[in-house]
Amino acid sequence: MQAYSEILRTMDIYREIDRLNPRQREAALHGEGPLLVLAGAGSGKTRVITMRTAYLIHTGVPAGSVLAVTFTNKAAREMKGRVQHMVKTGNGSPVISTFHSLCLRILRREIEVLGYRKDFTIYDTSEQVSLLRNILSEIKFYDKSFKAEALLERISRTKNSFASQNDDADPIEEASAMIYPKYLDALKSMNALDFDDLLLLTLRLFREYPEILRKYRERFRYLMVDEYQDTNRVQYDFIKLMAGERRNLCVVGDDDQSIYGWRGADIGNILDFEKDFPGTVTVRLEQNYRSFGHILNAANGVIRNNARRMEKSLWTEKGDGPKVNIFKAADTEDEAEWIIDRVSLIKDERNIRFEDVAIIYRANNFSRPFEEALRRKRIPYSVVGGTSYFERTEIKDLAAYLKIIANPSDGLSLMRAANVPKRGLGATALGVIADFARTNSIGLLDAFGGASGIPGIGKKAAASAEKFFDLIRHYRQMFDSGREMGKTLEALINEINYRDYVLGLYKTPEAAFGRMENIAGFVESITHYESTEQAPSLQGFLETVALTDLIEEEEEKGGRGVTLISFHSSKGLEFPVVFIAGTEEDMLPHKKSADTDEGIEEERRLFYVGITRAMNELYITYAQNRTKYGKSEPSFPSRFLEEIPEEAARKLDRFEEMDPDQEKAYVKKLYANLMAKLGD
DNA sequence: GAATCACGCATTTTT
DNA sequence: TGCGTGATTC
Numbered sequence: 001m002q003a004y005s006e007i008l009r010t011m012d013i014y015r016e017i018d019r020l021n022p023r024q025r026e027a028a029l030h031g032e033g034p035l036l037v038l039a040g041a042g043s044g045k046t047r048v049i050t051m052r053t054a055y056l057i058h059t060g061v062p063a064g065s066v067l068a069v070t071f072t073n074k075a076a077r078e079m080k081g082r083v084q085h086m087v088k089t090g091n092g093s094p095v096i097s098t099f100h101s102l103c104l105r106i107l108r109r110e111i112e113v114l115g116y117r118k119d120f121t122i123y124d125t126s127e128q129v130s131l132l133r134n135i136l137s138e139i140k141f142y143d144k145s146f147k148a149e150a151l152l153e154r155i156s157r158t159k160n161s162f163a164s165q166n167d168d169a170d171p172i173e174e175a176s177a178m179i180y181p182k183y184l185d186a187l188k189s190m191n192a193l194d195f196d197d198l199l200l201l202t203l204r205l206f207r208e209y210p211e212i213l214r215k216y217r218e219r220f221r222y223l224m225v226d227e228y229q230d231t232n233r234v235q236y237d238f239i240k241l242m243a244g245e246r247r248n249l250c251v252v253g254d255d256d257q258s259i260y261g262w263r264g265a266d267i268g269n270i271l272d273f274e275k276d277f278p279g280t281v282t283v284r285l286e287q288n289y290r291s292f293g294h295i296l297n298a299a300n301g302v303i304r305n306n307a308r309r310m311e312k313s314l315w316t317e318k319g320d321g322p323k324v325n326i327f328k329a330a331d332t333e334d335e336a337e338w339i340i341d342r343v344s345l346i347k348d349e350r351n352i353r354f355e356d357v358a359i360i361y362r363a364n365n366f367s368r369p370f371e372e373a374l375r376r377k378r379i380p381y382s383v384v385g386g387t388s389y390f391e392r393t394e395i396k397d398l399a400a401y402l403k404i405i406a407n408p409s410d411g412l413s414l415m416r417a418a419n420v421p422k423r424g425l426g427a428t429a430l431g432v433i434a435d436f437a438r439t440n441s442i443g444l445l446d447a448f449g450g451a452s453g454i455p456g457i458g459k460k461a462a463a464s465a466e467k468f469f470d471l472i473r474h475y476r477q478m479f480d481s482g483r484e485m486g487k488t489l490e491a492l493i494n495e496i497n498y499r500d501y502v503l504g505l506y507k508t509p510e511a512a513f514g515r516m517e518n519i520a521g522f523v524e525s526i527t528h529y530e531s532t533e534q535a536p537s538l539q540g541f542l543e544t545v546a547l548t549d550l551i552e553e554e555e556e557k558g559g560r561g562v563t564l565i566s567f568h569s570s571k572g573l574e575f576p577v578v579f580i581a582g583t584e585e586d587m588l589p590h591k592k593s594a595d596t597d598e599g600i601e602e603e604r605r606l607f608y609v610g611i612t613r614a615m616n617e618l619y620i621t622y623a624q625n626r627t628k629y630g631k632s633e634p635s636f637p638s639r640f641l642e643e644i645p646e647e648a649a650r651k652l653d654r655f656e657e658m659d660p661d662q663e664k665a666y667v668k669k670l671y672a673n674l675m676a677k678l679g680d
Numbered sequence: 681g682a683a684t685c686a687c688g689c690a691t692t693t694t695t
Numbered sequence: 696t697g698c699g700t701g702a703t704t705c
Contacts, residue, residue, distance in 0.1 A: 071694045100695045124695080195695050230694075262692065363691050365697095385693080422681095547695060568692045590691055606692080629690070630696030 013058050013086060016051060020044075027250075027283040028052045031059075034243075034277035035250040036270075040314045041299070041612035042290030042574065045252050049224055050079060052250065053094050054086035056222055064092030067220035069099055069239075071227050073548050075572075076101075079226070095220070099235055100195060101547055103202040107193070110205055110212055119539060121192040121407040122546040126396065128152050128194050131412055135182050155180055159196040160232045160264040191409040199234045206241045217244045228253030228273070232264040240276070247277060255310050256303050257609050259568055261602050262593075271308065288314045288612075290574050292321020295618050297648040299611040305643050306601045314612070324611075324618045324649040326641065331625040331632060336369035338654070339579050339621060340377055343562060346577060346617070354380055358563040358575040360610045362587050367564045370581070380561025385569040394502060394518040399545055401492060404445065405476050406538045411444040418448070418468055421501035425468070429461035445469065471495070479538040486527030493519065567606040570613050578614035580607075583622040584635045607640045619652075620644075 020028055024044060027037045028051035039045030049068065057063045070076045080096045087093065095102070108118060123131065132148040132155075154176040187194060193201065206213040223243055225231065228251035231239070243249040251273060258267040274280045288296055296314040303309070329335035343357050359370055367383050374381045397420050403413035411434075418425050436454045437447035451457060451465035478488045493499065499519065506512040529544060530536040563575065582588065589603035611618060626635040 073695085075694085098695070122695095125693090198695080227694085259692080260694075263694085365690075549695090566692065568694090571694090587691095592691065602692095627696085 013051075013054055016086070017055065020048070020051065021287055023283055023285050023287070024048050024051075026281075027285070028055055030250065030281060030283075031056075032246075032248055034247050034273075034280040036273045036277075036280050036282045037250065037252040037285060038270075038282065038310055038312060039252050039254050039285040040288060040312055041254065041257060041609070042288040043285035043314070044289055045226075045254075045285060046075075046079060046082065048285065049226060049250075049252055050082040050086060053079075053083050053224070057087050057094070061222060062092060063087060063094050065219065065221040066094035066224070067102075067222065067242075068094060068096045068224040069102060069226065070096070071098060071230055073098055075226055098547070099238075100198050101543075103198040103238075104543060104547065106202050106205070106216065107198065110209075111201065113209060113212075114201060114205060116188070116193070116201075117191050117407075117409070119191065119407045121190070121403050121410045121413065122198070122543065123187070123192050123194045123412070124546055125152070125195070127412060130416075131186055132179070132183060134412070135179055135186060151176055151179060155183060156196055157264055159200055160234050161266075189409070190411045191407055192412070196234075199238060203234055203238050203241070206238070213241060213244075217242060217246070221246060222248045223250065225249070225251045226253070229255050229258035229267055229270045230260050230265045231269045232266055236266065236269045243277075249277065255308075256306070256312075256605055257571060259571065259602060259605050259609060261598070267308065271310065284310075284312050286312050286314055288316045289318075290615050291316065291612065292318050292616060294320050294323045294648045295611060295614050298324045298618070298644045299608055301645040301648065302604060302611065302640055302643045303608045306604055307597070308601060322617055324620060324644060325652040326644075326649050327619060327621045327652045328637075329621055329623040331623050332369050332627045333373075335581060335621050335623045336373040339370065339581060339619070340373040340379065342579070342619065343577075344377060344379065350577075352576055354561045355563070356576040357579070358565055358570065358573070358577070358613065359579045359581055360565055360567055360570050360613065361581045362567060362590060362606070364566055366582055370564055374562060381564055382561055384563060384565040392518050394498075394515050395522050395545075398489070398493070398498070398519070398522055399542065401472075401475075401496075402479075402489070402538060402542055405472055405479055406542055408445045408472075408476075409443060414444055414448075417472075418465075421496060421498060423468060424460055424464045426461075429457060429465070432457050433465060445472065449473075483530065483536075485530045485536065485538060485541065486523055489523055489526050493523070567610050571609050574613055574615055576615045577617045577619075578610070579619045579621065580610045581621050582626070583607075583620050583638045583641055584626065585638055586635070587626075588638050588640065604640060607638075620649075 017025060017028060021044075024047065027035065027048045030052065037045065037048060039048070053066055053068060056066055068076075068079060070079065076096050076098050083094060083096065097105070104122070107116075107120075111118060111120060129148045129152055132151055136148060136151075158176070158180065187197070206216070220242065223239065225239055230253070239249065239251075251270070253270050255267055255270045258265060258270070261267060274282060291299075291314075293316055296316055300313050304313075327335075327338060329338055339359060343354070346352065346357070347354065359367075361367065364385055371381065371383065397416065400413040400416040400420075403410050404417050407413075415430060415434075418430060432454060433447050433451060434444060436442075437444045440447075447454065448465045449469040451462040451469070452459075454462065457465075475488065475492055478491075479485060499516065502515045502519070503512050506515070525545075526541050529541045533540060565573075585591075586594075588607060589600050593599035593603050611620075620641070622637045622641070623635055625632050627633075
């Protein structure tokens with residue numbers, strides 16, 4: 001029985017390999033040594049990585065010695081799903097993981113040699129910001145021209161690129177040089193790591209402890225890295241170390257889609273790969289399975305103008321298809337209305353769903369005119385992106401409790417939890433406790449425990465602090481011993497009257513409804529976690545919270561209607577019909593990126609990414625006047641528009657180039673819309 | 681501690 | 696223009 005299914009799988013593999021195109025096959029069958037797969041947009045790269053993994057294992061490589069690293073959970077999930085189909089599980093399975101969770105796993109095992117405890121906490125961006133704010137106010141850094149976010153960006157860049165701290169006399173630079181060490185100390189003392197630390201400390205571990213590095217090199221003999229063009233300096237060093245002498249390293253990526261330079265991604269990593277790893281086999285995946293020819297010609301024509309890139313050119317067997325449509329709108333509203341009219345027109349004519357349509361723009365605040373127009377026409381839509389989701393106060397509050405329970409050194413979470421709900425511990429009392437803890441070098445939580453012995457603290461506050469200490473200690477035991485984390489969390493929520501507290505924050509119970517849902521959702525997610533994990537732990541749950549977006553799944557399911565999305569967020573997605581809006585100078589290229597050639601080239605890549613999202617139809621629009629900050633100003637077509645080959649595009653006017661039937665339908669539609677508007 | 685106001689700022693965001 | 700922040704006020 002088992003043998004039979006194995007034969008089937010074997011056949012599956014060969015059948016699948018047979019279905020690859022020659023380039024894909026070359027990549028999938030590559031054995032030892034460095035391999036660079038330059039995977040153009042829509043060229044089936046995930047298929048290739050999956051096939052290569054399956055094939056390696058098929059040829060006798062132990063599954064567990066294959067490591068594939070991605071940037072996003074989504075990519076890892078997808079790859080896992082596909083590999084599971086191809087590979088017999090049981091003899092271990094390949095490790096497919098994001099950079100961050102891989103490093104986290106390593107650090108959980110090894111971090112003690114670096115002077116951290118294993119129960120370290122992970123701070124997300126908002127916690128990093130709070131920490132920085134605390135530091136700023138502590139050292140009485142009253143220059144309000146320094147925003148914590150700006151500092152954080154600088155600090156993160158320093159961490160990720162090993163940039164030296166004070167090259168120039170830029171004021172942010174100076175502030176950063178001053179605050180950076182304090183920030184590092186604070187993290188360390190709280191036994192906490194930020195996102196960057198996960199990678200950085202793993203790298204340090206490998207550098208300083210060769211025997212640990214050796215262990216992981218032995219463990220992972222075949223490495224694959226997805227989206228290699230997005231790696232930063234730290235990730236590059238990490239990969240290089242892991243690959244070691246063996247150099248069984250396969251990197252997959254597309255330099256033309258490198259759009260995260262501003263976050264530290266170094267396009268040089270992929271451009272110099274062949275130099276860094278002599279003997280590299282380079283495979284170009286240029287056949288595109290997504291778009292029609294004219295769309296690809298437009299994309300090729302644009303990206304050709306970049307100097308720093310690996311030569312390649314997308315092609316298809318699908319035929320030319322319709323030309324790329326370029327439309328000049330009068331102003332911001334006109335653009336939005338024209339696009340939305342077009343959406344309903346196309347929907348009726350082509351029998352497509354709203355889900356098949358995306359509107360892509362440079363900056364998130366561009367979604368607004370489209371949202372308004374869509375609402376007017378009662379067309380369903382969903383906006384992708386924006387960072388606001390992460391900031392759900394209720395989840396942060398409850399997570400702070402869990403964090404201080406899991407890691408008693410986590411002073412930041414302690415301070416947050418101590419105040420929510422209010423329990424008579426104001427800024428003064430907390431300050432006194434914190435000072436006391438610091439001067440006597442005892443833990444902050446312990447200082448809470450002995451609050452009544454602290455000079456200068458009120459009786460009530462002291463009692464409250466000690467009660468809080470007991471609460472944390474109690475739940476630490478509960479979470480430690482008990483299996484039932486969901487119930488324990490529920491008990492905690494009840495004990496601190498958290499729901500009442502949140503209810504009290506809003507005028508009406510209706511207004512608080514969403515908040516209640518968040519709380520319920522959080523409890524549900526911990527329950528779900530403990531029921532799916534083999535060895536659930538509070539720490540493990542907190543990792544999930546930190547490293548994966550809890551909302552991800554509902555969002556994917558809930559995302560209905562027309563998609564409104566930024567260029568950046570659109571990478572990796574595809575839509576039958578794509579509108580690219582606001583193709584104007586100062587927006588694309590954005591004026592803040594237009595000073596340098598590097599900046600311009602990254603903007604051009606953005607445009608390229610946008611164009612290559614389209615499968616069947618692509619519309620590119622620009623407006624002659626754009627409303628910015630309430631004022632309408634003349635706007636000019638983007639320089640990138642001229643780079644689209646003339647044969648691949650056509651200029652579209654409202655009625656021109658439509659056949660009479662279409663025009664009739666269009667007018668009918670306009671009429672219907674007018675009626676709908678009157679009906680409002 | 682809550683409500684109010686004035687001010688400044690406004691690109692992109694995988695973990 | 697419109698939002699979030701920080702200061703001011705009761």
